[in-house]
Amino acid sequence: MALLTFPRRSIRPAVVILRIEIVALTLATAWIHASLGSPLFLLNAIGYAALALAMVIPGPVARVRWLIRYALIGFAATTIVAWFAFGARFELAYLSKAIEATLIGLVLVDSWIVDGGPLVVAHRLERLAGAAIR
Secondary structure, eight states: OGGGOOOOOOOOHHHHHHHHHHHHHHHHHHHHHHHTOSHHHHHHHHHHHHHHHHTTOOSGGGGGHHHHHHHHHHHHHHHHHHHHHHOOOOHHHHHHHHHHHHHHHHHHHHHHHHHOOHHHHHHHHHHHHHHHHO
16 A cells, blocks of 8 residues: 555645645536536546545545546546547637646646656556556
């Protein structure tokens, strides 16, 4: 289990503010997708809402928050790429993509501050995969 957790650090006010911004933007894009009505957009909204919740709930989920951060980045990036490939071009869509791009940036900053950045997380994943194979 030690591979799943990072050393405990005191939570700084800047990190709390950053986390609030991440959750707010995630819920904003969830709301936008939910308002579009189709089942695919609704599923996207549910995914965003679940990831927003996972970013703040305490307990066992907090121990793998480093992984949740990158799941959120991947989810937002996939949504953006899918929109470029198939999406309609209207004002709300552009707003949603701007929110998602900003979200990716903020989550990367959060990862850098809390986890040590993408390289540290990549090494952690490598060790975790090595331990799972043995």
